[in-house]
Amino acid sequence: MQVNLATKLLRANRDVAAENRERLRKHGIVAVNLISSPGAGKTTLLERTVEALKDKIPMAVIEGDQYTALDGERIERFGVPVVQINTPGGCHLDAGMIATALDSLDLENLRLLIIENVGNLICPAEFDLGEGFKVGVLSVTEGNDKPKKYPVIFQDAQAAIINKVDLLPYVNFSLEHAVQDLQEINPGLKVIPASATRQDGLEEWFNWLLEQM
Template structure:
């Protein structure tokens, strides 16, 4: 009997393309992040805040992943930065081949910072390397503090987590102490940014962190 391990073959092919993309991004000194999270966690709102804070000092672009619509890309487009929409037509994640195609239409010579906003999902996207320097997961207090233990792979592979909508935490049953205990048990080195887009809480700290990472990547290029 011949056994075909489809998932492993798919991931191997994905990793090969991701490696090629990563080499290009490294040569150009472009910092790339893969922004992950559930639908409604506030990924696009956080991204809008990042753009407002950084766009005057950093040449950045966005790749927007969505199942069918262009709504998020339309929100980003108004900030006058390059944005490429990828519609997966039902697929629950982006893959490296999609990123490879999106990069073809970008001016890589002037680009310094690339944000990939993945499809809203806490399962499938964690397994796919998109040639990013880091994964950052966005979750909101309205989702409950049990998400790290329920979806451990996402948080184990992320360099940072953005805990969003903290301005309304008192109206939820979110246990902040259990959240920190659980997330640190999965990933002792993970950075946590507590944010609120409506109150501008934590946004400056997040953007300063990203700006530092962008500058480090610039220096490595030189």
């Protein structure tokens, strides 16, 4: 019974995601679903991304968070449209939430939509939002075992950012090993080592994003 309910829920989500995807396609908008465990650096990466690209590409951000608007406020400072979605107790965004958020955005004048999912490496992976691309963020403080322990997001993603490489001298993490594991999980995955604070690897990330437009 429980299994059936979960299947129904995922099927209903998939239908709304397909509607979102079609709506975004009609408007020529590329949507990116940014997923990571809490604190891997999604909002910091977004801050750098918005700062670098907002004058080149009309963009908006959807911020998913369980309880606060803190991340939304961080992005709003850059003057791009932000829709904050709270999911009290919920560990992921779903397609219906994105459909509602799309209603409040000026889709005619957008080209890039970045969605920061709720910080969680497991639940968001199951829920298609209608995005064009999924990007997984892993940070070097999380440990080398994480891609293999939580592979679904990396299997489905088009790119993975290994963030916080500035901390490599202080943590027990092999970048080489992580790249190897990620590419074993998904041979087509674009892997970008980066530091959102020291700004390493960000040009490569921006260029990858621009190539998808």
